[in-house]
Structures are given as C-alpha cells and as structure tokens.
Amino acid sequence: MSAIRFDGVSHRFDDGLVVDDVTLELTERRIGIVGANGSGKSTLARMVNGLVTPTSGTVTVDGLDVARHGREVRRRVGFVFTNADTQIVMPTVREDVAFTLRRHRLDAATAAARVDAVLDRFGLADLADRPAHRLSGGQKQLLALAAVLVGEPAIVVADEPTTLLDARNARRIAEHFATLDEQLVVVSHQLELLESFDRVIVMEAGRIVADGPPEHALDAYRALIG
Amino acid sequence: MIGVYHPGSSVIHRMPALAKLALLAATVTATALVGSLPALGIVAAATLGLFSLARIPVRVAWRQVSPILWVLAFAVPVQWIFAGWEAAATMGVRLVLAVALAAVYTLTTPVMATLDAMQVLLRPFARWIDPDRVGLALALAIRCVPLLADLVREVLEARKARGAEGSLTALAVPVIVRTLRTADHLGEALMARGVDD
Numbered sequence: 001m002s003a004i005r006f007d008g009v010s011h012r013f014d015d016g017l018v019v020d021d022v023t024l025e026l027t028e029r030r031i032g033i034v035g036a037n038g039s040g041k042s043t044l045a046r047m048v049n050g051l052v053t054p055t056s057g058t059v060t061v062d063g064l065d066v067a068r069h070g071r072e073v074r075r076r077v078g079f080v081f082t083n084a085d086t087q088i089v090m091p092t093v094r095e096d097v098a099f100t101l102r103r104h105r106l107d108a109a110t111a112a113a114r115v116d117a118v119l120d121r122f123g124l125a126d127l128a129d130r131p132a133h134r135l136s137g138g139q140k141q142l143l144a145l146a147a148v149l150v151g152e153p154a155i156v157v158a159d160e161p162t163t164l165l166d167a168r169n170a171r172r173i174a175e176h177f178a179t180l181d182e183q184l185v186v187v188s189h190q191l192e193l194l195e196s197f198d199r200v201i202v203m204e205a206g207r208i209v210a211d212g213p214p215e216h217a218l219d220a221y222r223a224l225i226g
Numbered sequence: 227m228i229g230v231y232h233p234g235s236s237v238i239h240r241m242p243a244l245a246k247l248a249l250l251a252a253t254v255t256a257t258a259l260v261g262s263l264p265a266l267g268i269v270a271a272a273t274l275g276l277f278s279l280a281r282i283p284v285r286v287a288w289r290q291v292s293p294i295l296w297v298l299a300f301a302v303p304v305q306w307i308f309a310g311w312e313a314a315a316t317m318g319v320r321l322v323l324a325v326a327l328a329a330v331y332t333l334t335t336p337v338m339a340t341l342d343a344m345q346v347l348l349r350p351f352a353r354w355i356d357p358d359r360v361g362l363a364l365a366l367a368i369r370c371v372p373l374l375a376d377l378v379r380e381v382l383e384a385r386k387a388r389g390a391e392g393s394l395t396a397l398a399v400p401v402i403v404r405t406l407r408t409a410d411h412l413g414e415a416l417m418a419r420g421v422d423d
Contacts, residue, residue: 049418050417051414051417051418071420074417074418074419074420075420078418079418081411081414081415081418083411085373085376086373086408086411086412086414086415087415087418088369089362089365089366089369089412089415089416089419090337090338090365090369091230091231091337091365091368091369092230092231092336092337094336095231095336095337095338095365098338099338099419100419102341102358103419103420103421129231129233131230131372132369133369133372133373133376134372147419151419
C-alpha cells in the first residue's frame with residue numbers, strides 16, 4: 001500500500017482555521033474520514049492530490065511532497081467528487097473515460113482497450129456513446145469512478161461520493177468500492193459505508209478526535225454528534 | 227445546434243476529422259458567397275445527401291437544426307421589411323445550411339477526434355497557442371451547454387416555487403452565482419485529472 005503522510009498540516013481559509021495541526025500516516029487499504037459539516041474532512045482529503053495546498057506543514061504521498069510534485073502525485077491519486085456532474089468534462093461516456101488517458105500518451109489501441117475494459121467493469125459499455133449528461137445520478141457517479149480508475153491510480157480519494165445518490169445507487173457504489181484493489185480514502189457521512197473499512201478517522205473543528213478501527217471510531221463519532 | 231456524436235460506420239463517420247473540418251469551412255464559406263437561391267438549393271440537396279449518407283435519423287437531424295428556426299422567425303421578417311423577400315430568403319437558407327453542415331460534422335465526429343485535429347491544426351502555432359487548451363476549451367463549451375441548461379431549469383423551478391416568476395433578479399443572481407461555482411468545480415475536476423500538469 002502507498003503511504004500518505006500529513007506532517008503538522010494546518011489550513012486556513014478567510015474565515016478561520018479548517019485543518020489544525022494534523023499529523024497522520026495512512027497506510028491501510030481502506031480508510032474512512034467522517035465528521036460534521038465544516039470539520040475539515042473534505043479539505044484534508046483534497047490535500048492528498050494537491051487540490052488544496054496546506055497553509056503550513058507538508059503532505060507526502062509515497063515520499064513525494066504534494067506541493068512540489070503535484071504532477072507525479074496526481075498520477076498516483078485519483079479523486080472522485082461529490083457531484084459527478086461537475087467531474088464529467090466530455091460530452092459522451094466513452095470520451096470522458098478516454099480523456100483521463102490523454103496525459104498518459106498511450107497508443108490509440110492500448111487506450112481504447114483500457115477504456116473498453118473499464119466501461120465493461122462498471123456496466124457502462126452499452127452506454128458508451130450516450131451523452132454523459134443524460135445518465136442517471138448513479139450512472140454518472142459510476143462514470144466518474146470509471147474515469148478515475150482507467151488512469152490506474154494507486155490511491156483513490158472520494159469526497160462524499162454517495163451523498164447525492166439514492167440508497168440503491170449508494171449501495172452500488174459501495175459494492176464497487178469493496179472490489180477495488182487500490183488504496184481507498186473515503187470522506188462520508190454515511191456511516192454504514194465505512195463500517196467494513198480498515199480504519200476510520202473522526203474530525204471535529206479541524207482536529208482528529210478519534211482514529212482507529214471502525215467499531216470504535218464510529219461509536220466515538222455517534223457519541224460526538226449525540 | 228451543438229450536437230453530440232451519433233455513432234456510425236458510414237463514409238462520413240470514417241473520414242478524418244481534419245478533412246471534415248476543412249470541407250465544412252470551405253462549404254460554409256462558399257455558401258456565404260453564393261447569392262442565388264437556385265445555387266443554395268443545390269447546396270441544400272447536397273446537405274440532405276450528407277445526412278442520408280451518414281445515416282442520421284431525421285429526428286436527430288431535426289433536433290440539431292430546429293433551434294435556428296426560432297432565430298429566423300424574428301430575423302427573416304426584419305430582413306424582408308428592410309431588404310426585400312429575396313435577401314431575406316437567401317439569409318435564412320444560408321443560416322440553416324451553415325447549421326445543418328455543422329451538425330453533420332458534430333454528429334459524425336467524436337469530440338476526441340476534434341481535439342486531435344485541433345492539435346494537428348495548431349501545431350505550427352504551438353509557440354504561441356497551446357493546442358491542447360484550445361481543444362479542451364472547445365470540448366468544455368460543448369459539455370457546458372447541457373450543464374447550464376439544467377442549471378437554468380433548476381433556478382426557474384426554484385423561482386416558480388417561491389412565487390417570483392416575474393423577477394429578473396431571482397433568475398439572474400442565482401444563475402450567475404451557480405454558474406461561477408460550477409466553473410470553479412469544473413476547474414477543480416480538471417486539475418484533479420491532471421489537465422494542468
């Protein structure tokens with residue numbers, strides 16, 4: 001597994017400190033981050049592939065400083081957003097998945113084979129030439145995940161990937177997460193999604209208030225929110 | 227007017243995107259220079275032939291061309307009043323043909339092929355213009371049309387639900403704010419996918 005390290009990391013927005021002196025090493029395969037709105041969990045997740053640069057401290061992925069080696073880190077870290085609609089940048093399903101591979105400079109046949117394989121894996125092969133904006137919410141989130149995984153990242157970070165989905169589609173996404181070989185960091189409010197994870201981190205006001213196996217960390221979170 | 231690829235294996239589908247772009251530019255320019263209605267009629271027949279050759283269903287073709295008719299509904303009468311019926315008809319036919327020819331291109335060409343064509347086309351200017359960025363801007367423009375249409379629809383529904391149907395402010399402010407926020411999110415997603423690397 002890759003190693004994600006936060007070393008004395010703080011981040012300040014205009015309205016205050018959102019991440020407050022976090023030191024952490026993530027080496028488990030499936031890690032959940034949970035916390036109330038504004039607790040800093042999404043900011044922490046965004047730091048892993050350089051979407052947010054910490055105000056102080058360093059974040060490293062496999063020893064690479066995210067602030068200085070953004071390109072290499074983003075090749076290793078894929079990011080799935082809450083709203084798939086703003087993650088899809090190409091008009092059709094196939095084109096959006098293929099778009100990820102443009103920076104990989106693969107030959108056309110290899111790229112097409114990888115796109116077909118990932119579309120097949122996520123049950124999107126029949127929708128390959130459909131306009132992406134006409135997919136259902138669940139299909140769009142699957143497309144977002146497929147578009148990340150076609151790049152073969154070592155780590156997948158997902159920021160509340162099931163928040164906008166109904167229960168059935170949330171379950172489908174969770175099932176796909178369960179089959180991933182990649183290291184997975186998921187920010188979520190849906191505690192049942194994190195119950196089978198290896199480690200859960202609970203954040204409150206920018207700090208880590210609980211960290212451990214889900215059975216303990218989730219109980220601590222439930223106690224925190226009353 | 228901004229079509230989405232209609233898969234197929236026709237001769238037109240298989241033509242290189244760059245050749246199609248060159249033909250599109252030449253035909254639209256020629257159409258703009260041709261002044262006689264009979265000559266435009268021949269171009270119209272050829273355009274119908276292209277749709278048929280590409281095996282584009284009538285309903286799909288109509289969806290691409292019909293929005294321009296709303297513009298013509300206003301523009302043609304105005305032109306008729308000020309320049310006569312022949313000038314009005316010529317302008318109307320030219321516009322419909324330009325849109326129809328562009329639709330043939332977009333319906334038979336995947337956006338990725340257009341991006342690749344842009345790279346080839348702009349390679350001599352790579353010192354001043356980033357071909358990848360131009361291609362990406364084009365693809366995003368196409369992608370953003372349905373995104374913005376959804377956004378406006380949602381704001382219109384919210385405005386109606388709050389009983390502010392006549393208020394321009396209740397439409398413009400949320401549309402602008404949400405458009406800017408969506409642009410931010412899209413930029414973040416592009417960054418996450420390594421576009422700026």
